[in-house]
Amino acid sequence: MIRITLPDNSQKEFPQGVTGLEIAKSISEGLARNVLSVTVNGEVWDLDRPITEDARVKLNTWNDKEGKATMWHSSAHLMAEAIEALYPGTKFGIGPDVENGFYYDIDLGEHTISSNDFEKIEKKMLELARQKQPFERKEIPKSEALDYYTRKGDQYKVDLLQDLEDGTISFYESGSFTDLCRGPHLIDTSPIKAVKLLSIAGAYWRGDENSKQLTRVYGISFPKQKQLKEYLQMLEEAKKRDHRKIGREMELFAFSPNVGQGLPLWLPKGAQLRENLEKFLKDVQRKSGYLPVITPHIANKNLYVTSGHYEKYGQDSFQPIQTPAEGEEFLLKPMNCPHHCEIYNNKQYSYKDLPVRLAEFGTVYRYEQSGELHGLTRVRGFTQDDAHIFCRPDQVKEEFLKVMDIILYIFKALDFKDYSVQISLRDPDNHEKYIGTDENWDKAEKAIIEAVEEKGIEAEVELGEAAFYGPKLDFMVKDAIGRKWQLGTIQVDYNLPDRFDLEYTGSDNQKHRPVMIHRAPFGSMERFVAVLIEHCAGNFPLWLTPEQAIVLPISEKFEKYAKKVLNLLNNSEIRTLIDERSEKTGKKIRDAETRKIPFMIIVGEKEENEGTISVRKHGVGDLGSFTPDEFIEFVNKEIKEITEIEYL
């Protein structure tokens, strides 16, 4: 007998070799029907794999991440089987589960498929799923597996096998489809009741740009038809929050092919929104000892040669422009840090002067690949809320923590709760990718890790994701349809100070190198606004929104009084408009609601006689009668409540 410990710490005895499914059955028939896989001592297993020793066991259903993963991974196999049946001779790359579904990378050879073929494939998948094909695990020696795929002429699987350690390889067979696979899988295909192929895309084999491009088919599956329907509805809803759609509807920003790809035009309302955000951060930075600076949009190419950016990113910049007479080469500024280094160098510093914090809303231009451009989140010209902190080595951690405070404060003020934090370190196996000494890198990485620990923040560590000059800490937020974007970033840099020969005089009267911290809490104004739009679906916080109130006169008769109210509110710094069209009140309200304006000020005969206004709140309804002063106070109070979150 072996002892099985369940998640609630209860323990049960089972015969040696008991399977996950048998454990589920012993608990309840219902669980046995719904269980998809089993986690044994932290590892997800097939339900029919015998457990031979004492173990902690968790039974995974659709409600568990692991259960979904098992379902989706098996669905990927099922899709492969369907595709192989429909398009014989297809070769297969990899087919994993992902956060929302699964994909399979395939090489169709002669065939091509498009989304028009999805229905056919889905039908085939369901047909195969209904056959209740068991997923059978087989273990064979690697050499045999290599042999099998070499004979089959399947270069991709041979590639994969060659990278595996010698020994036993596991295969899974379901129906006519056999795949090299670690598993785990469902017992059989029957739980897959609903499938939907979502999109098709090219994907380089092994993620290498120089390799062959395979066809990647994305899909998702569910144990119930209803769940698929709900998921598709959710996707539809998410699309309504898309910042590109809302940006156009609310007249926040636009693109014009005449201006150029990836070069956003901020419309008046978008510019107002952005200014409000900038003002907010400028206030915080002023309180935190930052000094504003301004630098030009172009700079001599040599500046970036010095910084090392030209060598590393010259290809990704817009190509140099030349002065007509001298032929001097200038680059559109791809980043602000070299400029700020020059500003630092303009003066001599004592150790007592540090840290020096230079801040600039600096607009930069980068040649992003055309296929990469995406709304406001990925553009070719954007403004960073950039600052560079020049400090002594002993100040790094403290300064780092202070920057984290600012970022966390901003996220709090804007109600961003759902963000993740990533520590990006150097790839230990690829030192050529980076500049600077090992010693400095170690120091910088240690400072970041300690600061994150001190703040008690949960962060993922990613090796190889560091900037070429130093490690960084990134704050990521998801967009409406689940794509992750980097917003705030803090980067420690021991290298640029070297390259620009930055110095300060220490207490020992010797020259020393300062350390640089690059930081941008919003990241870029463009991307931040994009994410903000999706976060609140265009219903911006009152203090940020470009249009705070609109006066709606009941009829033209009350135009004079309406204008008086308009002026009163605008003079009290409530951004107010007026709707003077000869429309019915219901229509004006409807339009104002659609425009997501927080307050509608309705004025008619009653209000004019009483010197009051009638207030309606967006999405809420009638708030009743106010005097203008009462309303102004009401608005100011609401704004204060939001913005006066404590900032340390």
Add this chain to the structure above:
RNA sequence: GCCGGUGUAGCUCAGUUGGUCAGAGCAUCUGAUUUGUAAUCAGACGGCCGGGGGUUCGAAUCCCUCCACCGGCUCCA
């Protein structure tokens, strides 16, 4: 940059197999209406069917090419 898809009025979309197929709603403008908490009525304006080239007696419709956009891949200082 690569793979696949899309491109009809400011917006959302119709437009059968190439043959009165240049349309609708909203928006805009002009009238009428003077309106009380989510759509008043009528009329008008508006498109070289993304650009260019080709096939054809004839192209929004088929082909090529360029541009832009969408979904991914790669990249992201």
